[in-house]
Amino acid sequence: MGETIQTAIETRQLTVAYAATTALWNVSLQIPMRRISAIVGPNGAGKSTLLKAILGVVPVLSGEVIVNDAALVGEQSAGGKASRIGYVPQRSAVDWDFPITVLDLVLMGTYGRLKWFQRPGKKEREDAFEALEQVQMREYADRQIGQLSGGQQQRVFLARAFVQKAKIYLLDEPFAGVDAKTEKMIVEILHRLRDQGDTIVMVHHDLTTVANYFDHVTLLNRQLVAAGTTQTTFTAENIQATYGIDGMMWGQMSNGHCHD
């Protein structure tokens, strides 16, 4: 890790509000490129909102989000720059009854490369099968997405981001309702992506695994509490400042608890 660390995503005095409630207040932070970063904080801390603000799907009241072009440039050139942000939504935000199969869902990752009148063809289907292979979900290609387990659902959404040839991955609690084996598999995949030069930002709930999984951590409770390398930032004081109670204990209490 000798190279200088560049910034992939920067927020400057970012404030986001829904109706009358402030979700994020004056958040200025830098998320490093080619690293795996966690966003942690209590429920309602604005973690998902921060991801959505980076994605550009929530109205920003003031401040700005800057995504570094360098973080979006890869070897293969696919679609536009914007199409290089792969978003994996929170499981509870997905309509699992939608009439769509696993293959169809993964194919959506190719839509950014297609013109508005085009449909995915043979090449796109091959890409999709390859991505499904990577997450060991190929044999489920024809299943409707609601007929999968929680872990399988996450893997399929991850495959969609692969097909998109994303350079920045935004994941909203990918481990919620996922078994330990799948969690391990997803972490390995994400670490491999990071080693290939991709930037990963994840909303994460389980404080006990932060130190093992992440290079960088952002502690958030509507306002920024702290952000930096996990080693220096993920400290008892910062956790306490974020959660208001003994954070490590909170982490143990929440372990195994399903957050939706």
Added chain:
Amino acid sequence: MIEFFSDYTVQLVVAGSAITGATSGALGCFAYLRKQGLIGDVISHSTLLGIVVVFWVWFALTGEGSKSLWLLIPGAIVAAIGAMILMQWIANSTKIKPDASLGVVLALFFGSGMTMLRWIQRSATPIPGQAGLEDYLFGMAAAMTLADLWMVAGLAVCSLLLLVICWSRFKVLTFDVQYATGLGLAVGRWELLMLSLLVIGIVIGIQIVGVVLMVAMLIAPASAARQWTNTLGKMVGLAAVIGSMCAGGGALVSAAGKGLPTGPVIVVFLCFVVGFSILFGPGRGVLSRRRKLVA
């Protein structure tokens, strides 16, 4: 009986109804999946005001009453746009809850439309052509002329063509708007296009189904079709078939029993299909789920 089927008017009416049913059924799948059923209901009720207003304005300008769809559909579209703008404004600028705002807009537009309808019908000097204006409440397929059929068929073909050509975009936007934004699509413009298609899916049915029950023509075929398939393409195709059969059948029955409003007859057919699908749909149907529990 043979005479009845070979009757030119009957053929025209059934063709018009089937085209409308297929289009509304197909477009309705997107309203169903985007959970816009109630918005569809507000839009369809709101169109009454537009219909009545353009009828009156045309009379004021020309001295004649006209019920041509070439006049009434544009009026209905303008009212629909007005209703949507008002809903958006209430949602953005007031603290009224979304469902209440839908109720307020529906009541305002439909109430004004009804008031104006009665006022026109009871005016001291009778307005020529006003008889039958109340048929737009519950539909009167038999009133369809060849010119009307061209209007409906034109809108139907254009919107179905758009649906087929832009299929992938519509699919991703319906499933996951946020992901579509991440892909870099011009989400705002696509949303507007889809909303326009929803409006077209509604206004083409004002004559055949009527403004009160039109939402059933959008939502019922989609609800039934969803029970039989797990892919969007098949769902849209099946909803189009169900919509066209029910609308065509309803128009036939209504034309045979003189004076029977078409909308309610079509809706009864649709309800049978929805009920059957909910009971017997494979994997999702009530009966197949019960069998699974027993086994």
